[in-house]
Amino acid sequence: MDQTARKVLIADDEPDIREFLQYNLSAEGYEVYTAKDGDETLDKAKRIQPDLIVLDVMMPKKSGVEVCQLLRSQSAFKDTIILMLTALNDDGSHIKGLENGADDYIGKPISPKVLVTRINALFRRLSKPKAGLLTMDSISIDPEKFVVRVEDKEVSLAKKEFELLYLLAHRPGRVFLRNEILNQVWGNEVIVGDRTIDVHIRKIRQKLGIDCITTVKGVGYKFER
Amino acid sequence: MDQTARKVLIADDEPDIREFLQYNLSAEGYEVYTAKDGDETLDKAKRIQPDLIVLDVMMPKKSGVEVCQLLRSQSAFKDTIILMLTALNDDGSHIKGLENGADDYIGKPISPKVLVTRINALFRRLSKPKAGLLTMDSISIDPEKFVVRVEDKEVSLAKKEFELLYLLAHRPGRVFLRNEILNQVWGNEVIVGDRTIDVHIRKIRQKLGIDCITTVKGVGYKFER
DNA sequence: CCCAGAGTTAATAATAACTTAATATTTAGT
DNA sequence: ACTAAATATTAAGTTATTATTAACTCTGGG
Numbered sequence: 001m002d003q004t005a006r007k008v009l010i011a012d013d014e015p016d017i018r019e020f021l022q023y024n025l026s027a028e029g030y031e032v033y034t035a036k037d038g039d040e041t042l043d044k045a046k047r048i049q050p051d052l053i054v055l056d057v058m059m060p061k062k063s064g065v066e067v068c069q070l071l072r073s074q075s076a077f078k079d080t081i082i083l084m085l086t087a088l089n090d091d092g093s094h095i096k097g098l099e100n101g102a103d104d105y106i107g108k109p110i111s112p113k114v115l116v117t118r119i120n121a122l123f124r125r126l127s128k129p130k131a132g133l134l135t136m137d138s139i140s141i142d143p144e145k146f147v148v149r150v151e152d153k154e155v156s157l158a159k160k161e162f163e164l165l166y167l168l169a170h171r172p173g174r175v176f177l178r179n180e181i182l183n184q185v186w187g188n189e190v191i192v193g194d195r196t197i198d199v200h201i202r203k204i205r206q207k208l209g210i211d212c213i214t215t216v217k218g219v220g221y222k223f224e225r
Numbered sequence: 226m227d228q229t230a231r232k233v234l235i236a237d238d239e240p241d242i243r244e245f246l247q248y249n250l251s252a253e254g255y256e257v258y259t260a261k262d263g264d265e266t267l268d269k270a271k272r273i274q275p276d277l278i279v280l281d282v283m284m285p286k287k288s289g290v291e292v293c294q295l296l297r298s299q300s301a302f303k304d305t306i307i308l309m310l311t312a313l314n315d316d317g318s319h320i321k322g323l324e325n326g327a328d329d330y331i332g333k334p335i336s337p338k339v340l341v342t343r344i345n346a347l348f349r350r351l352s353k354p355k356a357g358l359l360t361m362d363s364i365s366i367d368p369e370k371f372v373v374r375v376e377d378k379e380v381s382l383a384k385k386e387f388e389l390l391y392l393l394a395h396r397p398g399r400v401f402l403r404n405e406i407l408n409q410v411w412g413n414e415v416i417v418g419d420r421t422i423d424v425h426i427r428k429i430r431q432k433l434g435i436d437c438i439t440t441v442k443g444v445g446y447k448f449e450r
Numbered sequence: 451c452c453c454a455g456a457g458t459t460a461a462t463a464a465t466a467a468c469t470t471a472a473t474a475t476t477t478a479g480t
Numbered sequence: 481a482c483t484a485a486a487t488a489t490t491a492a493g494t495t496a497t498t499a500t501t502a503a504c505t506c507t508g509g510g
Contacts (some may be wrong), residue, residue, distance in 0.1 A: 294497060418486095419486095419487090419502070420487085420488095421492090423486095423488065423489085424489085424490095426487095426488090427488065440486095440487070440488090442485090442487070443485085443486065443488060445488095
């Protein structure tokens with residue numbers, strides 16, 4: 001299977017809808033997974049880390065809306081594209097979906113053409129470009145393998161630490177405001193105190209051993225050298 | 226998501242209006258965030274630093290007018306475009322909005338076309354070109370990296386020093402009154418003595434090494450060369 | 451169940467930024 | 481050249497921001 005294939009998770013309690021979606025999306029080259037209720041969706045989403053989730057509003061265990069809210073409250077899913085599926089294509093549920101963080105919705109019945117077009121459009125519009133390997137002299141950061149190498153020694157960072165370092169390092173010299181950092185790394189729904197950033201910065205400095213993050217007091221942090 | 230997408234924050238207590246705006250503005254390529262009451266608006270505005278805020282007049286917690294006033298009293302939002310939304314399209318609330326620092330207003334009900342046209346127009350009319358790199362011969366000022374380079378040597382200034390230098394340098398030759406400087410750099414609520422400016426000027430001159438700030442006695446300062 | 455690691459918070463310490471006040475120097479007007 | 485007013489300079493005092501540490505929660509794996 002293509003290494004860069006987009007992963008799509010389909011969540012619907014009706015087997016024939018799952019099959020229909022799976023068929024059409026596989027044909028488009030997506031890597032498709034399915035779930036049949038809210039809880040299973042959450043489990044699989046966590047394991048698979050899909051790029052897009054097709055979420056039926058009406059599902060057993062947890063409704064699509066609930067699942068959507070739960071996913072959006074976790075920073076791991078802040079960039080996951082969520083497409084709601086609803087039989088009720090009245091404004092009410094449409095609204096409810098988008099309000100809770102969905103990126104788009106489609107009303108049943110679904111035409112294969114509309115579905116595929118919409119999903120492709122979502123990817124075009126929303127997906128972040130895949131992060132690439134960063135290399136500065138004596139330090140390299142690989143987001144694929146999740147590894148940082150400093151002077152030929154491998155350093156393992158925790159996820160938040162890594163994301164923070166990557167954010168700063170992908171634009172060396174540029175100052176990132178604390179707000180920007182919170183938005184990019186934690187997402188704008190999550191609320192954490194300012195000291196949290198400091199603590200992560202400290203751990204990064206500590207683990208890397210070399211001083212490559214500069215504090216700009218009253219402003220933010222930047223990566224240098 | 227486009228890295229340079231304009232950020233728009235929508236503040237309205239009615240879910241269907243939020244959704245309506247979100248849908249239409251997302252489709253235009255804006256990066257859209259929402260808030261459902263006054264307090265949430267202030268929180269998110271601070272966090273997200275949107276380029277434009279669509280502000281409903283009638284909201285719980287704090288009204289749009291209050292939010293507008295509060296935002297405008299903070300220097301971080303002096304360039305944020307504010308568009309008021311009101312069901313009462315009588316002159317009274319229109320005036321009240323503009324009086325309190327809003328840049329435009331739209332009366333409900335809203336047509337998507339009008340909305341998008343108006344917002345695009347506001348951006349065209351009001352948005353400042355991104356604070357950019359200033360380059361004069363032998364000196365360059367980079368607000369993104371928060372660094373000044375003088376004859377290929379990097380000089381790091383503290384926040385107030387930098388803001389002051391940037392203010393003067395972005396209009397070389399133009400004299401800035403002490404009052405203007407206080408307003409722009411310190412904001413109009415903060416009260417500091419006149420000597421404070423002198424001290425910062427001195428530090429800048431000292432750090433840069435070259436004399437590029439001229440005193441205009443009895444008037445103010447200007448950047449030259 | 452317990453442990454280990456990640457993530458967060460809160461309290462305190464440390465430090466840099468900022469402001470002020472006191473004194474010296476410069477400038478412009480007479 | 482004298483004077484008054486404005487600015488320059490310096491050092492010291494204050495405040496704001498960040499660094500550091502340790503404790504606490506939460507989660508998943510053994």
